[in-house]
Amino acid sequence: MxxxxxxxxxxLGIFTGIxxxxxPERGEQMSFMAQALVLLISGxxxxxxxxxxxxxxxxxxxxxxxxxxxxxxxxxxxxGVGGQIGTLAALGIFGLxxxxxxxxxxxxxxxxxxxxxRLKRMG
Numbered sequence: 134m135x136x137x138x139x140x141x142x143x144x145l146g147i148f149t150g151i152x153x154x155x156x157p158e159r160g161e162q163m164s165f166m167a168q169a170l171v172l173l174i175s176g177x178x179x180x181x182x183x184x185x186x187x188x189x190x191x192x193x194x195x196x197x198x199x200x201x202x203x204x205x206x207x208x209x210x211x212x213g214v215g216g217q218i219g220t221l222a223a224l225g226i227f228g229l230x231x232x233x234x235x236x237x238x239x240x241x242x243x244x245x246x247x248x249x250x251r252l253k254r255m256g
Contacts, residue, residue, distance in 0.1 A: 134203045134217065137224045141196035144231025145171070151242045157251065171195050176202070196227040 149167045153160030172178065174188050175197035181189055192198045203220040206212040214221070246252050 134200065134207060134214075134221065134224075137221050137228065138196065138200035138203070140228030141200070141224050141231055144228060144235045145196060147235035147239055148231070151239055154239075154246050155242055155251065171197055174198070196224060196231070199223045199227070 149164045152163040152167070156163060174184065174192040175181070175195045176192065177197070181192045181198060184192065199220050203217050203224070206217065206220075243252075
């Protein structure tokens, strides 16, 4: 679960890495806000079922929701790999979509940042 879930989180990390590159002064804080939003909707602090309906729908787009669900069912209920094929498949799909997508977005943002001079630093 952790190995497959980490792939989707790598894609999410690459994607949020774009923000400090595009916005040098406040990009890091924006990345922290993105992290806080993902943690809010994924059920880290409390169950997804207590969120408003529109946030529950958003939680389906966060890979951490599925990772937490799978880890909790394994640790609390003792569910093995065979009982979590759906969760592992969802995490695998997230990884297959997010890693190439985030690499493409990062590459595009990097070219734009170089073209506009955002990557040049003095001092």
